[in-house]
Amino acid sequence: MFGGFLLSFWYAPDLYAHAGLKETSPENGEVVKRAPEKVSLRFNEPIERNLSQIQLYDWNGRQIHLPNNREGGRSQQLNQGLPYLKTGTYTVVWNVVSLDGHPVEGSYSFSVRKEVGGEVDVPEKEAGMADGLLVVARYLVEGMLLLGAGLYGMAWLAEKRGLPGFAYILGRARWVGGGLLLLGTLVEAVAYSATLTNVNLFELWLDGKWSLLFQFPFVLMLFTQLVLILLLILPGMTRAWYLFLWMVLASAPAIGGHVWGMESPLTATLLRVIHLLAIAAWLGSLTYLVLVLLWKRRTGGEADLSRIRAFFVPTALISALTVLASGVWMVGFQSDWTQVLASRQAWAVLLFIKFLLTGVMLFLALVQTLRWKREGRSPAGRWLQVEWAAGLIALLAGVWMSQSVYPVPMESYHAALETEQTKAVVKIPQLGLGNQTMKIRLPEKEKPKRVRVDLAMKEHGMKIPPVLAEPMGGTGHYQAKVPFSMVGKWQFTIIAEYPGGKEKHWSAEIFIPGGGE
Structure with a gap:
């Protein structure tokens, strides 16, 4: 009994071992020419489809009734049939249960034929x-x-x-x-x-x-x-x-x-x-x-x-x-x-x-x-x-x-990363969940055609689509909005693309803390 109690300390799941959404169809922000027959979500790990839920809202915030035609069982793919959708912008709200048993939720939007309004702010669940x-x-x-x-x-x-x-x-x-x-x-x-x-x-x-x-x-x-x-x-x-x-x-x-x-x-x-x-x-x-x-x-x-x-x-x-x-x-x-x-x-x-x-x-x-x-x-x-x-x-x-959310320690990140005898200075004012601003200063010897940031959680095989860094301020200065959607260890890689196909990479690993319930 004592051994079992001690094992619970080591084998209880990490809170950040959640299923991560890898891609959707239609894609986030996409404007499709014809009304889709279904929405599809693909995750980095199998999820229990019987325990998942998809809701759809129009541009006025009205919920649209969806047919109950989803498949059961465990899969990385979650599909939901749709009724005929009129021209406008729609918000998909999803809830799934990952392999570690934690409920995970999120939302994204797409438009049919043209954008009308924008993504609806879905109210968060209130304490009841x-x-x-x-x-x-x-x-x-x-x-x-x-x-x-x-x-x-x-x-x-x-x-x-x-x-x-x-x-x-x-x-x-x-x-x-x-x-x-x-x-x-x-x-x-x-x-x-x-x-x-x-x-x-x-x-x-x-x-x-x-x-x-x-x-x-x-x-x-x-x-x-x-x-x-x-x-x-x-x-x-x-x-x-x-x-x-x-x-x-x-x-x-x-x-x-x-x-x-x-x-x-x-x-x-x-x-x-x-x-x-x-x-x-x-x-x-x-x-x-x-x-x-x-x-x-x-x-x-x-x-x-x-x-x-x-x-x-x-x-x-x-x-x-x-x-x-x-x-x-x-x-x-x-x-x-x-x-x-x-x-x-x-x-x-x-x-x-x-x-x-x-x-x-x-x-x-x-x-x-x-x-x-x-x-x-x-x-x-x-x-x-x-x-x-x-x-x-x-x-x-x-x-x-x-039972309450605690103030997350918003530490900053400031480091000079070296590669091929060059340095890139990276600053992140706050290490916390959500969209954070990454400021990058690259060597001024060459001007890259493009600078992007790749984000990944290697422990869970999850990657975020590349984020383009926008030029700012003086020469060699860039900034990117990087989305930290989950608690845990993230690896970021800054990739500078130069004329002639040459690339330079700078990488580091950071921890995003969580203050959830």
Whole structure:
């Protein structure tokens, strides 16, 4: 079981291993003389045609009904029959599922006989009820997992010192919690399936397409979580069994988030595991103290809180500092602090709410600890509950962040590439998804007839049609609009064509980061 969990870190698919659109018929921007009978899309890898969808809009943004005559099965070619199209410009919107199980979408336009208007801006999918349900379900399940893991570990330390243990404090509530975790995991799966465009996870399961199903990182996380919960509720196992399962369960959410859109997914995952375990230890220690105080008040039982302080304070302090340090490190690793500080995205706002609440918790912890040590009295239950509630709200902010797009670190690229004893200076102001401007300065000894830029993702065998560079400014200066349509490693090649058939090539490889959900 432990080996399988570790393998999920290495074998979960990269977010950028998507199907790429290589060519279309009619072509993007083409004006055809007669109405086409079908549109054809060819991808760099086979796609599931049964899970694909093509929609057509006219120049006024009205959707055109398409006949249901597409073929099923897996193929690199996707064809869609068309009704008779009048003169005008049409926008094709497509959604497919690539071999790695990720939904990919895009759009392009063509015109019949003549261009009328232009390409229609297709509205992006807005967050709906399913997105909200997913955030709530993730919060409840992951919150219970983190609190449960931290509480179990804290209660284990306490029980060794003759204090109330996990089973004694919670009683039958443990079994209720186990049932809620199973139910919550199923709700997560339903909500996640509802957020996907044109993909139903349960149909994939019933159709036996499990290899495709388990390529979704979030589904892999849910499956791991479900298996671990079932193992956790087995009765009569040794203490080490439950302690280990709680730790792995608390770490499981690390593989279902943003990590697969980063250049080093393994490092990003390990950072999240440290962060999650530290949160579990901090909130779990607070939960244990709150429950002990409530237990004393309810039963009048005796518990020497001075003995709790001996291991509670170091545990809470170390875990709190680890949460803060790993959180700062994670932000710097996946984004850029200058981008975050200037961003108004929901992710950045939630991040600062999380930091603010963490500061409140640290302040209350310091005041309570000094009072506890100086006066010998137990922490005030009211302020302890405020600190605990602040932690739960901060946890909600963290789960919400994992469902939100984060500010992509827009690094610039500036390099002098050498070939045949000559240099070409290349600048890209922002390395990010979308159309970016590449500025090129070539040697001034010879003036090329044409300069073009070739883009490719070698790992996936995908190439983008050549982009012509336009002259600008002074001699030897060019610029090109290069489309980075996917997250991952791109190779660009600048090709200068000179009179007499001579060519010079300059190449480099860059990484385009992703901040998707």
